Amino acid sequence: MKQLTALLLLLLGSVPVVAQSFSAGLSPRLMAPIVTDATIGQGWGAAVWSRIELDDGKGLALQLGWQEIRGYNSAVEILDTRVLPEGSISWLEETARLKRLQMWLIDLSFGQQAWNENSPLTLEAGMRYSFGVTGTGNYQFRNIYSIGGATTVSRRGLGEEVLRGHDLGIRIAGYYKLQERLSLEAEAYQGFLNQWESFEGFAGPTTYVTTFSIGLALRLYQTKSL
Amino acid sequence: MRSLLYTTSLILSLAMAWSCQQEPELIVHESSYIPPLYTQLEYRDTGQIDYSAQEFRLSLPFIGDTYNYGWYDGPVTTAEGPAMQINIAHDTNWFVTYLFGFRFWADSEEESLWTAGHLKNMFEPGRVFLFGKGAGRVDISFAHEGRITHVDQRSRASYLEEPEGQLQIVSTEDYSYLHPIEGQVEGLLVHCSFEGKLGLYDPALTPVTEHFKTDAALTLKNGTAAFLVTYE
Numbered sequence: 001m002k003q004l005t006a007l008l009l010l011l012l013g014s015v016p017v018v019a020q021s022f023s024a025g026l027s028p029r030l031m032a033p034i035v036t037d038a039t040i041g042q043g044w045g046a047a048v049w050s051r052i053e054l055d056d057g058k059g060l061a062l063q064l065g066w067q068e069i070r071g072y073n074s075a076v077e078i079l080d081t082r083v084l085p086e087g088s089i090s091w092l093e094e095t096a097r098l099k100r101l102q103m104w105l106i107d108l109s110f111g112q113q114a115w116n117e118n119s120p121l122t123l124e125a126g127m128r129y130s131f132g133v134t135g136t137g138n139y140q141f142r143n144i145y146s147i148g149g150a151t152t153v154s155r156r157g158l159g160e161e162v163l164r165g166h167d168l169g170i171r172i173a174g175y176y177k178l179q180e181r182l183s184l185e186a187e188a189y190q191g192f193l194n195q196w197e198s199f200e201g202f203a204g205p206t207t208y209v210t211t212f213s214i215g216l217a218l219r220l221y222q223t224k225s226l
Numbered sequence: 227m228r229s230l231l232y233t234t235s236l237i238l239s240l241a242m243a244w245s246c247q248q249e250p251e252l253i254v255h256e257s258s259y260i261p262p263l264y265t266q267l268e269y270r271d272t273g274q275i276d277y278s279a280q281e282f283r284l285s286l287p288f289i290g291d292t293y294n295y296g297w298y299d300g301p302v303t304t305a306e307g308p309a310m311q312i313n314i315a316h317d318t319n320w321f322v323t324y325l326f327g328f329r330f331w332a333d334s335e336e337e338s339l340w341t342a343g344h345l346k347n348m349f350e351p352g353r354v355f356l357f358g359k360g361a362g363r364v365d366i367s368f369a370h371e372g373r374i375t376h377v378d379q380r381s382r383a384s385y386l387e388e389p390e391g392q393l394q395i396v397s398t399e400d401y402s403y404l405h406p407i408e409g410q411v412e413g414l415l416v417h418c419s420f421e422g423k424l425g426l427y428d429p430a431l432t433p434v435t436e437h438f439k440t441d442a443a444l445t446l447k448n449g450t451a452a453f454l455v456t457y458e
Contacts, residue, residue, distance in 0.1 A: 086296050097252075170237060188242070
């Protein structure tokens with residue numbers, strides 16, 4: 001987070017030097033993730049954003065958001081049986097089924113107005129880092145230790161035991177200006193990291209975050225001719 | 227700038243196509259581990275012409291027809307000095323039935339007993355332990371068919387007036403396993419071969435085994451084993 005804050009300050013600090021204008025706003029979104037078996041899930045998200053307009057219709061955009069996407073049905077079951085030398089037996093059963101992902105995200109993108117500087121359409125391309133990724137679904141861990149031993153059973157949410165917790169990917173987005181302070185936005189994102197932790201000794205399930213979204217970009221603040 | 231947009235769009239399209247592969251609904255990974263501990267031998271009772279085969283092997287309970295045997299190792303103090311006892315037993319919630327055992331006496335001059343260094347020195351490959359009691363010897367105990375009861379009725383090499391037989395260390399290796407309660411356990415896995423005679427215990431003669439002696443022998447041949455001694 002420190003690096004991201006420094007980048008944000010750097011961008012804002014450079015505004016007076018290079019920018020034609022600076023704007024900031026808010027975007028609520030409806031998400032359409034591509035989930036297990038290439039079907040379309042549901043979700044929603046929201047972000048605060050800032051844009052620095054440079055010359056020739058170019059710009060830089062930074063946004064911080066949160067989103068929830070659901071409809072996944074990816075699962076793993078690990079069964080491990082061990083006979084120990086003193087004759088005791090340890091059974092381990094771990095079952096996890098991912099249904100929903102929630103995450104924070106931060107985007108850094110380059111923008112370009114389509115065709116010319118007066119075009120109502122702006123296109124953006126950039127990188128996204130998602131952090132604090134948590135999952136909901138079913139998770140059960142049972143460790144049964146036989147012969148005078150203990151039996152432990154726990155049920156809890158999907159956590160860092162089986163999920164990676166962050167993601168890195170690329171996004172493209174388009175903004176169509178509807179009114180002076182309101183644009184229609186559409187975005188596509190592809191994450192490059194499997195959201196399941198890598199499992200030792202076998203190929204576990206894979207879930208890559210792929211999302212489409214549409215939303216409204218409300219400009220709440222703008223300065224011109226800096 | 228436009229080329230950046232086109233490049234990103236191309237990468238995004240390819241990545242999306244790649245990530246939309248179908249996944250099985252449930253990935254199942256099953257693994258099991260049984261340590262390489264075993265003892266096998268052939269034995270001949272008095273009056274028996276053919277040898278009978280016997281094998282003890284750690285196994286999964288409730289799977290297949292095999293019994294679940296436990297391997298227990300630990301130091302014991304005896305009248306002849308400190309020794310390392312390895313027992314193979316069938317353990318239920320109610321009874322422990324002893325089936326087989328090795329008792330190795332430490333060399334008399336040893337000071338730091340049962341450490342990794344001591345055990346590796348004691349079980350040096352090629353070393354021979356003669357059957358019997360005392361420093362540098364091994365006593366083998368075995369409950370053969372008909373003598374398997376909840377009372378320890380194992381026949382022992384040391385029950386013979388003149389113990390006869392030997393055990394040879396074939397190889398050793400460091401071995402460790404993760405115990406769910408005690409954590410990582412480390413020890414020495416010892417492979418050995420043995421052959422000789424055991425004094426046949428007869429509970430009808432005496433229930434006290436401490437000074438039991440006999441001439442009746444149970445003959446063992448083609449004995450091999452892999453047992454674990456944990457480091458102190």
